[in-house]
Amino acid sequence: MKRNTFTFSKYFLTAVLAGIFLSCNTKYLAEGEMLYTGAEINIVSDTIKKKDKKELKAALEDNLVPKPNTSFLGLRPKLFFYNITKEPEKDKGFRYWMKYKLGEAPVLISDVDREFNKDIIENYSENKGYFNVRATYDTVSKNKKAKVIYTVHPGARYLISNVSFPADSSVINQEIQKTTDKTFLKKGDPFDLDIIKAERERIDNSLKEKGFYYFHPDNIIVQADSTVSENQEVELIVKLKDNTPPLATEQFRINNVIVFSDYDIRRRANRTYEIPMHSDSLTTHIYNDIYVVDPDKKFKPIIFDRALYFKKGDLYNRADHNLTLNRLISLGVFKFVKNEFVVSDSLNHQFDAYYLLTPRELQSLRLEALGRTNSANYAGSEVNLNWTHRNIFRGAEQLKISTYGAFDVQIGGPKDANNLFRAGANAQLSIPRIVAPFRFQSSSAFVPRTNITLGYEFQNRTKYYTLNNFNTSFGYVWKENVRKEHDLKLIDITLVQPANVTPLYDSIAVTPALRRVVEKQLIFGPVYTYTYTNTMLPRTNTIYYRGMLDLAGNLAGLLSGANAKNGNQKEIFDIPFSQFAKMENDFRFYHKFTEKTSFASRIIAGIAYPYGNSEYIPFSRQFFAGGSNSIRAFRARTLGPGSYDPRNNNGFYFDQSGDIKLELNAEYRANIVRFLNVAAFADAGNIWLVNEDTSRPGAKFSKDWLSEIAVGAGVGLRLDFSILILRLDLAMPLRVPYYEKGDRWTFDKINFGSSQWRRDNLILNIAIGYPF
Structure with missing residues (x-):
């Protein structure tokens, strides 16, 4: 009998506490205000798979803004603490902490831009290949609470029918052609803007390893043609943009490698570096074609020969670029490591590599x-x-x-x-x-x-x-x-x-x-x-x-x-x-x-x-x-x-x-x-x-x-x-x-x-x- 009484009391107490939390969520709202409790996505389609529908719904819900107040088992304790705490007089102290750190301000239905969320739904769906998407919304309210229901009609998802990389005689195009077998764009896969962006990054990374230092992913355009088929298919054409800067299409080699071993980080970023290029200089030491500017002779030049992977005449590549920077940092003696490339011979496509090193406190x-x-x-x-x-x-x-x-x-x-x-x-x-x-x-x-x-x-x-x-x-x-x-x-x-x-x-x-x-x-x-x-x-x-x-x-x-x-x-x-x-x-x-x-x-x-x-x-x-x-x-x-x-x-x-x-x-x-x-x-x-x-x-x-x-x-x-x-x-x-x-x-x-x-x-x- 005692055990039953205890069990009843426990559940009764839980119910009372839940009632307090729930009632306090809306008790402090002004007249006409309604607490936003979240959004619901309904996808209406007979043409897409159940798995795709589930993934699309989860992604759309994740993209909607704002998010409702944090809840736990249907309760909103953070909102409760915000409501019961008086407005603090200062931006510090216990009351401020309880209201704005432990607590959370109410998210109202008036904070929700439903038309903006509708555009997000349609744009995201199109980016994932649902080109003929249509979305509507409705607001449902009760007891000073409201939620928004978005109904989405995505239609069939477009698939990739073919991927082509038009060829020409340029050096950069020849390098692109060598990597087409590694493309992320595959025939039969769904159209996906995120995959297209990743493909542009892949091409950029590949070209950076071949000397194209000034190339950028934005120089690549992926054209989508949905008129080639009546079966919800799209053909992708990957090529260089017509307005790609000439500098981005040229392979660059390393001319001089210059190291400032005691660089002052406070110098102006657009400073012109004047390097004495002769061996009898009191400030510059030449070691294996590396110019080391070290007036106080703090460092032995050999340490830079071991750390630097670029040598005179090397074709630029990003791997050696990053490797050199990381090795300079891992020496543990430099606080800041900065690298710049300055074109020194545009006709022969050469630039000088500058390494600007700021030492740490040595002791x-x-x-x-x-x-x-x-x-x-x-x-x-x-x-x-x-x-x-x-x-x-x-x-x-x-x-x-x-x-x-x-x-x-x-x-x-x-x-x-x-x-x-x-x-x-x-x-x-x-x-x-x-x-x-x-x-x-x-x-x-x-x-x-x-x-x-x-x-x-x-x-x-x-x-x-x-x-x-x-x-x-x-x-x-x-x-x-x-x-x-x-x-x-x-x-x-x-x-x-x-x-x-x-x-x-x-x-x-x-x-x-x-x-x-x-x-x-x-x-x-x-x-x-x-x-x-x-x-x-x-x-x-x-x-x-x-x-x-x-x-x-x-x-x-x-x-x-x-x-x-x-x-x-x-x-x-x-x-x-x-x-x-x-x-x-x-x-x-x-x-x-x-x-x-x-x-x-x-x-x-x-x-x-x-x-x-x-x-x-x-x-x-x-x-x-x-x-x-x-x-x-x-x-x-x-x-x-x-x-x-x-x-x-x-x-x-x-x-x-x-x-x-x-x-x-x-x-x-x-x-x-x-x-x-x-x-x-x-x-x-x-x-x-x-x-x-x-x-x-x-x-x-x-x-x-x-x-x-x-x-x-x-x-x-x-x-x-x-x-x-x-x-x-x-x-x-x-x-x-x-x-x-x-x-x-x-x-x-x-x-x-x-x-x-x-x-x-x-x-x-x-x-x-x-x-x-």
Whole structure:
């Protein structure tokens, strides 16, 4: 009986609220005003297909203006907030925000130009091949609301009967003829003005690759003849306009290439550039036929020879034009890159190519905050202080030195699972070319780089130990395009030295796994990382993928004949070097519902296998689970491996590491207003060992791995201040892998009223940036 009463009350309350919203939509309208509720398109035709009719209707509705007030389930909450808020006295403050930002002014029927919309319907339909279209409209009103019904009679859609490209003896026509097999205009396709425009762009793009710099799509005319057939067909004739400027029909070649390496952007746009064309000039340097104007000798001329794809005598093409501009920008040393072509020999159809480059500040000091995961698998938030010199040796080499402090803070859960604090410094020299004994050819818009790094990191696990992590690497980074990036470290060396191991840790580190955490570690070998992403594109669905392969100590182990299992373990500087193979994959999928709502998901799968000189994966290269960027319902690195129960260690929670990792995260994100965002999320996953560890029963990967998956969920608050995103995620465990096998789901244990339950199960993650 109580349940029925509650259900009735719930529906009654919903009905009352709906009535309030609906009544307030028209209550505030003046006498004679009517709220516009939208338009309806009725297509009347027996000759067009059902699919075509549906597409035409959707397109016509999308083109009508204005749009009615935003509605949700038949309600108009934004209009409601506009109506109930008094007119603000100033263009700021809470009242202004509520009325004009949260609220929305009413769209009235008097705002709708029905005749204009009728013309839009007829014009759009004709552009899509419905040449004999006719449209009418009618207005229907009731209770101070009105909508417009448009009735459309489109007739049959015209199809393309033939496409011709008339030929002549001109050079430009011959180039057009070479590409006719790639035309977008196909016999039997519907007439479509948008396709015709795309065909003109296609021809223009093709001619731009053949030296026709001054050509324009408007120089092409597509004539449509509908008199050739009585069966609703049209013939298309594609040709040059008679009034095409002569300059547009000529192929141009590059004469001189001139670079202003310190150009003042404030100069007048119509300035005439006077370049001293002789080698003894104090301001101009000639390098491989490139004139470099650099009075202060800020840059070595060779960097422009590497970046510029145009050479003296080359036929102009747009691909090299854009490629050169992109490579100049990707050098990272120029703030503005401007390009101009000036005709220098009209008789021989030649022009000079000018590159006007405005350098950035060569040195900068920046403070930044971010969330990151480093090579040793530590995840959390970080504050960096960076000093950068973008031209340290006059060849666009970038030297970056940074110091940082980082933390991984979670509040709640096991009280002895202490937080991690990190601090360190690193230096990176990035050279804008591949420094190698072989020649590296790249036609990418991005300049390949050689990176040399040197770093130190101090890691403190509160109350237990500290680790000193030294790292150096040498390798290459290059991009195929904006989506694909390769990072190959030919040598990546890590030396881990433990320090300040506390008596508390010694007293509880009774297992081999816990002792290995504070052992010296020497790791060296190549590391390759491949990244693919299209998240920068304006798409509904985007993806991100990062794959990593780490091969440590393989050559040294092979040459030395190392075999740790047989007692033949080799050392360097009295430290056994590590030998293993590790692979990790990080795949993310993003779906955009609206401008303010989206869905994000991530799958991480990785495995590390020790062999040769190692029986175990070094602690700093193992996988970890739990934390603000991982499974948020468990404290940082306290989850797993497998079904191992960390409470077996006298109530202490340590860094739990594994050789196999599987993790899945999903998150719904929504923007409430301006900088305020909320999220609802769920995380699942765990880590496992490759080999048996008697001190950690249940840690090895087995056929029961699926039953050992941990699950957590929660809600988040994100404060997006553009330069800083502060994230607060509150999570709780829904499935705990180290509980008894039939009792791992925790739904029956949830008790928000219990303070003890809240302390043990509600985990507050404080972080900077999004988790993925």
